[in-house]
Each structure stands twice: as structure tokens, then as C-alpha cells.
Amino acid sequence: MKSWILPAMMMAASPAMADIAYVSNEKDDTLTLIDTDALEVLQTIDVGMRPRGIIFSHDYKYLYICASDSDAVQVLDVATNKIIHNLPSGEDPEQFALHPNNHHLYIANEDDAVVTVVDTEKRDVVAQIDVGVEPEGMAASPDGKWVINTSETTNMLHWIDASTQELVDNTLVDQRPRHVEFTKDGKTVWSSSEIGGTVSIVDVASKAITHTINFKIPGVHRDKIQPVGVKLTNNGKYAFVALGPANHVAVVDAKTYEVLDYLLVGRRVWMLEFANDQKLLLTTNGVSGDVSVIDTDDLKVIKTLKVGRYPWGVAVKP
Amino acid sequence: MSLALNVDSLRYRYQQKWVLDNVNLQLEQGQFYALLGPNGAGKSTLFNLLCQLLQTRDGAIDVAGHSTLKAPRKALAALGIVFQQSTLDLDLTVQQNLEYHASLHGMSSKASKAAIERELARFELIDRKKDSVRSLNGGHRRRVEIARALLHDPAILLLDEASVGLDMPTRDSINQHIRGLCESRGITVLSSTHLVDEVLPEDHLILLHQGKILLDKPCQQALDDEQVGGVKSLYRNLTTSGEAA
């Protein structure tokens, strides 16, 4: 599946202004901003303590940051790149998901086995839902009906009805599920199991596992293959899976679930996000402290940029 | 008439020994000279000096009027050499070997083609042009080497034991070809050998022994002067140390 053309430098297809990627640096308590056309670091912003999960509001006006050690979700005004206020979040927020309605934030509180639902406009807690032990991954379905949370120790996906904020169903998956991702059509969920070393494909209607993807990289011990971040292309073609200490990103055919290739990136690759109209994929490499840039057409890693220490999450503003 | 080759007081020392000791030669145009001497007499050293593989300041060498010290390249251009050991590329064809040699003498491709045709015709090898040298027998290879040496139309042809290792009929044929060259082309030939029976009475004989020239005159004249019947006896008489020929 290799393309024959080798670009020396990635040029964005559209001549519009470059996307900016925001990377949270867990140990430095900063965000690194990257120009995705020039592939250069633009600036570094100080934020709260131990920033991990970051996502934009759907209108890209605000950037929400889980500042885990500050026990808060910080709100950054994108126009000024300044923190304007905090949101209540419960203790130790790591990952969260923003409902399509743009004002309900579902936050996983790792230590308390709960998911806290926060209204971003009213800035108060709407609900707290009991889930399994060590909740981590969060995702909201595109139609707004479901919000899924993964609990790492109980190895489950918890299905939350977004209209009633109630836990309705559970699906057992492989060990230590860390991340969930919906397909664009909302019919399927991809869930990565870190210790299990697999990615489970779950049908939303039946809430049952339809397929399991295994990974094997020649020369890399299977214990090192720990899938974490997952990202799917809108055209339904590819799924990318970050494999942690295996230092590779797996490229999966989203239709056949066949692993097509493994791309070498930095050490302990964690989370992924698209940029430049899904032409690029950025990966955060925690241990090596850099971000790798993958060309999604050629399926090649074109550059790796140094950012802060232990980059965790990445969010891209078009 | 200018000399084809003029060697003046040439001496060459190797490891404390004089391999050539006061050698003087004057070779005239269009003549055949047989250089006779046993192994170790210094024949090859002389040839190496003539074609500048060895160098010395002890004496002077002029090839077709060009000094090897002052105009070494012109001197080389006037020489054609056939070495004792075969120097052909076995894997290449006859033509490729000849073309290579021609290019080393700066001959244009047109001139080179014409010269190759001419020489191969003379040695009756035209039909072997595209054959690999490896497929040729010893006699044919020798002929190719002589043809090659003549491509650039040298004034003087040096042959270092040209017929060594060949059988009798082949040797005779080669020797005939060589002697014919002097007549047909006016070329000077200096042919060295250690075999007495290669020297014919009509040749001009030069006898080299232990680095010295013992004789330098037409063979028949030498036979008459020494009052001997054959070159063998002539040789024995002149080499007082009694080394076998």
C-alpha cells in the first residue's frame, strides 16, 4: 500500500491559514503550539499543573485542558491564548469528552470511579455517574445519544445515556481499556486495550464486540505493544492506533480491520490527532518528548519536532 | 639520415650490480637487428629502459631523434613494443584490445579503425577480429600483439623474445612476418632472443653478454671475421666465460 511519491516537505493542500496544534506537556505544565504547515513550534504557554486531556469547543473558541494536579478543567480563550477561568471537574481529571451540544463536558475522575458531567456555560456540575474502577477513556457519539466511558481496572465500556445521564449498559473488553473512539457514522466504536494489546471493534446497536485487532511488529516484544490513542479518518479508509512503548503507530484498514503498516515514531507514543484536513496525523511521544508528523496519503512519518517534557494530548485548531 | 635509435653510454645498476655496462647502439632506419644474449644478459632491462618503464640518467637514449629525458612522450610515441609476456586482455575481443591500444595513443576512432583493418589484414587475422583473445592460440596471440604494436605507425618496433613458447612452424611464420615489415614499411626492428637458431646470416647481429655489447655488425660479416660456420660457434668464441647459449 505504499505510494510511489516521496514528498520532501509537506505542503498543505489548501492555501488557507495553517492549522495550529496544541500539545499538552504533562511534566512541564505547558502547552506547545505548532504550525502545521511549516511544522515548527510557534510558542509555549504556561497552564495548570499536570495538563493531560485537551479538547476544543466545537466552535474552536475555547480550549479545555484537564489540569490533573490542579483538580480542575482550565478554559483557554483561543483568541488570546490565555486561561480565562476554570470549570469544576471532580478530582484528578485525565480525559474528557465534549457532547455535540457543545456545553456538556463528560470528565472521567480516575481516583473516584465516577464520571462528572459539567455544564460549560453555567459552570456547574450537572451529574455524577458511578462507573467502574479507574475510569479513563471518554467519547460522545456523533448523534449525541451515547457517551462511553472505559474503566481500566474493571475492563469495561460503560454506556451512558446522554439524555438521562444514566449508566445503561456495559460491555466487557480486553485488559485495561484506555481510549474509545466513534466512527463518523456513529455505528461503531473502536476501543484500545493497553495490557490486552488489542483494539476491540464494538457495534453500537448491539453493544457487542464484533472484531478484535491484534498487533505484531517484527523485532518488538509483544509486551511492548500497548495500544492507547485511536483516530479514524472521516472517509472510513484508515484507523491509526498509537502503540505506546512499541514506538510505532499502526495503520489499519478501517473496513477490513487488517493492519496495513507500522510507522516508527518517537518513544511511548500516546495520543493522536489529525491536522490539515486529515492530511497529517500528529502523534505525542511521551518519553522522547516530541511530536511526530505523519503524512496520511503516503503513510510516512515526515518529521519529528521537539516539544515539552512528556507530551500527552494534542488538539488541532483549523 | 637520422638514426632510428641511438643509445649512448648507457649504464644501469641494480642491487650493486651493473646490469648494463656502457651500452652503445646506433640503429638505422628500415633495418632488422637481432639482439642475442643469454638469460640475464640484460636484454629486458635494455628494453625496459627504451620504453621508459625504468629510468636512468647514466647515458642517453634517443628514439627517432627524441631524447627519452627531454622529450619522453615523443620518444614513446615512436616506439612499438611487444613484451615477452602476453599483455592482451584475454576476456576482450581482438578488436577491443586493438581499440584500447589505439586510444592510448590518442588515435581518433576513424584513424584507429583504419589502422586496425590494415594491421589485421597484414597478419591475416581479419576474420578473428570479433573473437575473444582467449580463443586464440599462442601464435595468433603473438600476431595480434605485433599488429597492436604497429597501429600507431611507430618508427621502431621492439620485440622482446617474440617467439618464445611457440612451436617451430609458428615461430618461422612470425619471424618471416617480422622481417617482411622492414622491407614493406621501412620500419626498424630490434628483436631480442636467447635462441641461437633464430638469428639468420642476413640479420644484423648485436651480441649482449653480462651487460656489455660484444658484437655489433652484420651477421655474415661476423661469421667471416671469426671464421666460424655458425652463430653458435661465433657465440661461444666471443663469450669467454663459457656460458651455454
Add this chain to the structure above:
Amino acid sequence: MKYWVAFKGIVIREMWRFWHQKARLVSALVRPLLWLVVFAAGFRAALGIAIIPPYDTYITYDVYIMPGLAGIILLFNGMQSSLSMVYDREMGSMKILLTSPLPRPFLLVSKLVAGAIISLLQAYAFFLIAWLLGIEVPLMGYVYAAPALLITALMLGALGLLLSSFIKQLENFAGVMNFVVFPMFFLSSALYPLWKLKESNEWLYWVSAYNPFTHGVELIRFALYESWNPTATWVTLVTTVVFCGVAIWGYDPKRGMQQKKKPSK
């Protein structure tokens, strides 16, 4: 004009001879390809922590050793050419070259360039096979690599010529090859980046850093990735000129080998 004809003749002869020895091409390629496949399979994982120029991101080991293996092709062929010169001398073909009326330095440099061209062809054959095995470089890199390969090939050919001047017989040459070729290759950046050598042994690092082969390999590496390494370029150029100079001086019949040779009987 004469010079051009002679140069062409010398290059063409080398190419004909190379063509007739196809086994040479195959064995020249088998060695580095074996390394590529075997080593690379073993060292699949990333090449350590630092990303060194000219690379922009993490690379696998087989990508790293590609320029080094191209270098070893040039090294072996450079030595092979000089081996054939020793053979030529023993077989007498060298005499034909040396009795040409053109200046000797010109003839020897022509022979070196001819050998370098053959090296170049072998290197590109290697790149082609590497490409088929999935190891590619940017397209223009293959073009920029040509001068880099040529200079390095010249340097190594000159080294071969230099060695052949002082070696009398074919049998001795093989031994010299072992004392020159393998140390040159292993104590260089061909198989491991210099910073990795520095971590393990300071002495190894210094020897490798001063090894002209390292600079040749780096010159090729940067060229393949459309970049330019000034240090590598200057060191390689200067070393080539020096080696050529000494080699040609060594071939002069007043000194060097020729004089030491006993006059033949």
C-alpha cells in the same frame, strides 16, 4: 582531444572488463544486501534517542545503514580495482598503459575515474534493490548522491592504487585488504552513528571521526537526503587529492615498486 580519446578508451576498457566479469557485480551486491537484510531484521527498533541530521524523524536501522553499505560497495570495488592493477602488473597489461605517450599522472587518474564509474554503477544497482526491499530516499536524493558517490569512490580507488604500489604480489594483497578494508569499515559511521560510538568508547569515537571513510559515508548520506555536509565534503576531497598524489608518486619508476622489481630474465 588526444586526452579525451585516451580517457574514453580507458573507461570503455574497464567497462568491457567489468561486463565480462558479471560474477563480480553479483558478489559486490550480495555482501551488502545480506547485511541489509540480516542486520536490519535484527535491529528493527528505532535508532536510539537522538534524531541526527539529515534525518527529520526516527528511522529504522536498515534505513540508517544504507549509505554505509553503499560506501562498502565503493570500498570493496576500490580495492578490487587496485587488485586488478596488481594482477595487470603481474599479467603485463599495466605495461601497455604505462608505455602510452600520454603523461603518466593523467593515465593513472583516468584509470581511477574509470574504476570510480564502475563503483558508481554498482552502488546504484544496490540502491535499486534496496528500493525494491522497501528502503527509499527522496527522489532527488538519488541524483545528488551521484557526485558524492563519485568523490568517495575516487578517494577509495586512490587508496587502492596507493596500496597496490607498495604490494608486490597478488597473494600479499589479500592480507592487506583485511588489514585495511575491515577496520576502515567497522571504525566508521557506516554501521553506527558516531554519537553512539562516543557513548561506548572515546578512543573508538576519535578513530572513527578521523577515518576518511566516515566522511565519505556521511557525504553520501546527506546527499541522499538532499542535504549537504560541509565537513564531510572537504575531508573527502582533500583526502582524495592526497591519496591520488601519493599513489601517482608511488608509481613513478624512479621510486616505488617498479624499481624494486627484478629485471626479468
